[in-house]
Amino acid sequence: MLIAHAERYVALRQALGFKLREVSMNIRAFAKFATARGDTHVRVSTAVDWATQGSSPNVRYIRLRDVVQFGRFLHAENPAHEVPVNLFHFTRRRRLPYIYAPEELEKLVEAANHLRLTYPLRREVYATMFGLIAATGLRVSEALNLGLGDIMPGGILRIRNAKNGKSRLVPLHPTAVTAINRYLEARCQMAVTDDHVFLSAGGRRIASSTVGSTFHRVMRLAGIAPARTRKPRIVDLRHSFATRALVQCPTRREAVARHFVALATYMGHTDIASTYWYLEATPELLTDIAAAAEALIATTEGI
Known part of the structure; x- marks a missing residue:
């Protein structure tokens, strides 16, 4: 029953x-x-x-x-069914992201272009994928699920059925449009029936585990943060995009509100609190917040 x-x-x-x-x-x-x-x-x-x-x-x-x-x-x-009370405590600690410097992102893409050529498109696949995630803040799953029909005219990506079943449109910077178009020229020469933008050696969607292991190999080739005990992750590309976007946020209160909403929408956050979390990710952001708070207190005291 x-x-x-x-x-x-x-x-x-x-x-x-x-x-x-x-x-x-x-x-x-x-x-x-x-x-x-x-x-x-x-x-x-x-x-x-x-x-x-x-x-x-x-x-x-x-x-x-x-x-x-x-x-x-x-x-x-049916009241015969009992409703338990949760006796266990949930503690969630989000690991602070590694924020890639611009020169590290360049090294990452360059290193992907030197991967061992186990199949014809491998270097182009990973160089373009990692660059796209860094430039847009896409989730890895969103990049892997992209179909050729999701590359829309005018430099727009269509993200379908992402986290929590949401879909959205992601405008691309002209440099990202150039990179993805260059990749698609090579991609469209592949004699495959699979519609995914980024293909595996078997001509199908790439498994997430394969992307993860390849990313770590590229990180070693690029020589990024070799001494760190906790190695930077591929998801940190998304985090780096978000924090860089917030660093450029205007300081006027109404502009900050619009900036946050725009960033949350662009990244596909269903809860604005997910965007607020990035405020603590870089010293620059915390310094700006502290300075703004001090200025607000000084203004209030003068009233």
């Missing part, structure tokens, strides 16, 4: 537009666990026991959080 309820719950929420990739796995796993115990309804004790099997405090929190939502859904239909 619980397994059928789980499938109905997942199907209903997905029909409403939620992807529920991890949530669906958790709900189905819980339903199987509870059914194996002989439960026909959501029970607090069973939910806690199942969540406790998680590998870390955060995993246990997420497991029980998903069951709490599932329990509320079923309890609304």
